[in-house]
Amino acid sequence: MTPITEKTTFHTPPLVRYEAAGLPLFLDPESPNWAAVEPRAADLLGRADGITPVGRIVADYATARGFQAGKAWLHVHDFFREARRAGLVSEEPFRRPPYAGRLAHGEPQGLSEFWIHTNNSCNLACRHCLVSSGPGGLPGQPTEVLRRAIGEAHDLGARRFYFTGGEPFLRRDLPDLIRWITDGLRSELIVLTNATLMTGRLREALAGFSRAGVKFQVSLDGTRPETNDPIRGAGSFRKSLDGLRLLADLGFEVALTTVVTKQNLTELPELTVLAKTHGARSQHLMWSHRRGRALASDNGFFPETERIVRHLLQTAEATGREGIALDNLEAVRRRVDGRPGLKYDLGNAGWDSICLYADGTVYPSAALAGESALAAGRFPNEPLKRILRASPVLRAFREATIARRESVAGDPLRFLTGGGDIEHACLFATSGNGHSPGLAERLAAPDPYYEIQKVLVQRVWDQLVSEAAARINRRSGYDPPRVVRAMGETSIACGAADGTLAEREVLTIHSNCVLSFDVDAPRALVRQFYGRAAEVPQPDLCCPTTFNPADIDHIPKNVIDRFYGCGSPVTAAAVKPGEVFVDLGCGAGIDVFIAAKKVGREGKAIGVDMTGRMLDIARASAPVVAGRLGYDAAEFREGFLESPPVASRSADVVTSNCVVNLSPDKGKVFAEIWRMLKDGGRAVIADIVSDREVPPSLKTNPELWGECTVGALTEEGFLAALEKAGFFGIEILKKAYWKSIDGYPFYSVTVRGWKFEKTAGCKFIGQRAVYLGPQKAVIDEEGHTFPRGVPIEVCSDTAFKLRTPPYAGRFAVLEPGESADLQTASCCGPEESCC
Numbered sequence: 001m002t003p004i005t006e007k008t009t010f011h012t013p014p015l016v017r018y019e020a021a022g023l024p025l026f027l028d029p030e031s032p033n034w035a036a037v038e039p040r041a042a043d044l045l046g047r048a049d050g051i052t053p054v055g056r057i058v059a060d061y062a063t064a065r066g067f068q069a070g071k072a073w074l075h076v077h078d079f080f081r082e083a084r085r086a087g088l089v090s091e092e093p094f095r096r097p098p099y100a101g102r103l104a105h106g107e108p109q110g111l112s113e114f115w116i117h118t119n120n121s122c123n124l125a126c127r128h129c130l131v132s133s134g135p136g137g138l139p140g141q142p143t144e145v146l147r148r149a150i151g152e153a154h155d156l157g158a159r160r161f162y163f164t165g166g167e168p169f170l171r172r173d174l175p176d177l178i179r180w181i182t183d184g185l186r187s188e189l190i191v192l193t194n195a196t197l198m199t200g201r202l203r204e205a206l207a208g209f210s211r212a213g214v215k216f217q218v219s220l221d222g223t224r225p226e227t228n229d230p231i232r233g234a235g236s237f238r239k240s241l242d243g244l245r246l247l248a249d250l251g252f253e254v255a256l257t258t259v260v261t262k263q264n265l266t267e268l269p270e271l272t273v274l275a276k277t278h279g280a281r282s283q284h285l286m287w288s289h290r291r292g293r294a295l296a297s298d299n300g301f302f303p304e305t306e307r308i309v310r311h312l313l314q315t316a317e318a319t320g321r322e323g324i325a326l327d328n329l330e331a332v333r334r335r336v337d338g339r340p341g342l343k344y345d346l347g348n349a350g351w352d353s354i355c356l357y358a359d360g361t362v363y364p365s366a367a368l369a370g371e372s373a374l375a376a377g378r379f380p381n382e383p384l385k386r387i388l389r390a391s392p393v394l395r396a397f398r399e400a401t402i403a404r405r406e407s408v409a410g411d412p413l414r415f416l417t418g419g420g421d422i423e424h425a426c427l428f429a430t431s432g433n434g435h436s437p438g439l440a441e442r443l444a445a446p447d448p449y450y451e452i453q454k455v456l457v458q459r460v461w462d463q464l465v466s467e468a469a470a471r472i473n474r475r476s477g478y479d480p481p482r483v484v485r486a487m488g489e490t491s492i493a494c495g496a497a498d499g500t501l502a503e504r505e506v507l508t509i510h511s512n513c514v515l516s517f518d519v520d521a522p523r524a525l526v527r528q529f530y531g532r533a534a535e536v537p538q539p540d541l542c543c544p545t546t547f548n549p550a551d552i553d554h555i556p557k558n559v560i561d562r563f564y565g566c567g568s569p570v571t572a573a574a575v576k577p578g579e580v581f582v583d584l585g586c587g588a589g590i591d592v593f594i595a596a597k598k599v600g601r602e603g604k605a606i607g608v609d610m611t612g613r614m615l616d617i618a619r620a621s622a623p624v625v626a627g628r629l630g631y632d633a634a635e636f637r638e639g640f641l642e643s644p645p646v647a648s649r650s651a652d653v654v655t656s657n658c659v660v661n662l663s664p665d666k667g668k669v670f671a672e673i674w675r676m677l678k679d680g681g682r683a684v685i686a687d688i689v690s691d692r693e694v695p696p697s698l699k700t701n702p703e704l705w706g707e708c709t710v711g712a713l714t715e716e717g718f719l720a721a722l723e724k725a726g727f728f729g730i731e732i733l734k735k736a737y738w739k740s741i742d743g744y745p746f747y748s749v750t751v752r753g754w755k756f757e758k759t760a761g762c763k764f765i766g767q768r769a770v771y772l773g774p775q776k777a778v779i780d781e782e783g784h785t786f787p788r789g790v791p792i793e794v795c796s797d798t799a800f801k802l803r804t805p806p807y808a809g810r811f812a813v814l815e816p817g818e819s820a821d822l823q824t825a826s827c828c829g830p831e832e833s834c835c
Helices: 039-045 054-065 069-085 143-155 174-184 200-206 225-232 236-249 265-277 292-297 305-322 327-336 384-390 392-399 422-428 439-443 450-471 521-535 569-573 590-599 612-629 666-676 702-706 715-725 796-803
Strands: 016-020 023-028 033-037 113-117 160-164 188-193 214-219 254-260 282-287 343-347 353-356 361-363 483-486 506-509 580-584 604-609 634-638 651-657 677-690 728-741 744-754 768-771 777-779 785-787 811-814
Touching (some): 023 450, 039 069, 054 069, 069 715, 143 174, 143 384, 160 174, 174 188, 174 214, 200 236, 214 236, 236 254, 265 305, 282 305, 282 327, 305 450, 384 392, 392 439, 422 439, 450 666, 569 590, 569 651, 569 677, 569 744, 580 590, 580 666, 590 604, 590 612, 590 634, 604 612, 651 666, 715 728, 796 811
Parallel strands (some): 113 160, 160 188, 343 506, 580 604, 580 651, 604 634
Antiparallel strands (some): 016 023, 023 033, 033 483, 353 361, 677 744
């Protein structure tokens, strides 16, 4: 990026101001993009009018705050640098063409998912069933027809399949179909079930299903039989809970699903506890569709939206306390905190998702199955490919767009909410002329539950901003106006989509019937990647590094062969005897074992990693290393970079070697390093950086992510994140070109930063600091300007910092009454190593 100078002018796009967690939040609705900032930063953002130069803004800021020019420059410069990285400001005006609809940005060429109503027969007859299934319902298509449909859908690109009904497990061929999808086609399957039939042969079959491939969504509509059974059938409460428990005990990922009714509204937060105690990993709430038995009875199945919102927020609090996911909230979170500039336009029904009903008719979605006016074709009379290409119904769904939905035309949140659920809009649509509305009118109708989406967006904002605000380090002295939280800061798309999909400017939201389960996918991919690297050494992984033979002569070869770093931070850290050393992302332990030799008998070398197979190698090698050294100083702990199991203020030095780029929340990693360090402690981090932002098409490549490249920050962003975490005296110790991928160059850098925690005891007691050169003047992280040779009054905290590394020897610190004669002034470091 171009340097910011006093002549630079900045523009902002048209912004809408909200509030999140008590802080100003600015939304660029047409992008969409957003960022929450501190109030003083909001004032600076208002000066980005495309006319006023930064120099003028600095001068006005200095006057208003009573700051010296150096401090004012640091505050204004660092804020605009951060706002530019967040996409809130630019040196060029923001010009965007009018949004023409999702089809203008590319038509889907196949399917991403495929729904199958396996049967309309069911052992229950739920009073809200949208397809009115029950005993004696349609048995579904023959096995060979379903296999053919699944195969064709797979050929069209579908990699996620859904079985719903009716009750899918009434089909005797279901276990074979499950195994074919998960094992034969290597695809994901989600089964929607009442879980009341998990006994006998089915229980035996469950044990053979892929835990990674098949997931379950179990329906329950109350916390006790008195609420659930009148809706779902006598005895169903206990049987469903038993089935849920069995699935969870077998190791399957299970979501507990509830159709929200007037009868169970108040029980929704209690259902969270029930879900947790019976092993569900998430809770999912559904809003009633205006069809089937729910419409016929209209008996409490359509509570007012305001009441839903109230109890939904209470449920969100409950899931937070219990530590399980609320799917509805997580789906919104992934959109709100996704890639800036990515628009969501309506749902995926009929777009890249279709449903085969029990009678062989194809519909845009499972929620619309059986609605004769929405039939898209007949299978197997027509192949799926022809139905996708030729169906007027599916064409109408694909031509539908938020751009023609008048109900959200003026809503700044529309590209985050997706404009609402297209299925609910279709089913609730009414015509203003007394006649049944046509398809185009139904597709443009408002979602009756749309306000829920808006409330959830605000909820996500409040959570994200509150968490980020709590993480701000107010104890380091570095305190410019901040971007507290920007869109997409912690989102990574690793493995979530192919590169083509990642580059799209427009995506669709998912059906309210079910939501995805892939919250931990990025970490799982990294664990899998490095698990393989633990089994078979991969010498080309990350950057080659040459070690001093004396540093590694005590380390087993199988550890050295599994070194996957990009530098030698232990050497740069100058580890001393007796120190406590921590290495994050230690892998097989090479840096920990090098440090163990340096810290000696009185020190400690601790390694932290999340990959079990790497830790197995490290722990197995530790006795060998201890035997060769004559003492045991190495210890290995399992944990994440973002929450390492190491006590606060316990480490003298923390290193990491080419692992920060793997984290989905790099700011949290740096904050944790600062937390672990003692005062005066140092962090030495070797990692990969890029010279500009990496495109989503590369970020979605799991192999490249594991190879320590495409998850990298830019060099500017890397250094700024360290500074924001509280480190001072940051130095680039080493930088070397690593490689280029698709024209994007990547570099290996080793960076060092120091910790000093300011206290309430900082006072001005007459101390002065004199900068000794060689520069004409320098400015520190707090905005103090030190001209060469000029005594500047400093507080006791700053005086302490200037006497310690990395500043020791570059300043003379004068005590009260001490002469400014530099020949007698004190410039000694903490260990009396005088200048």
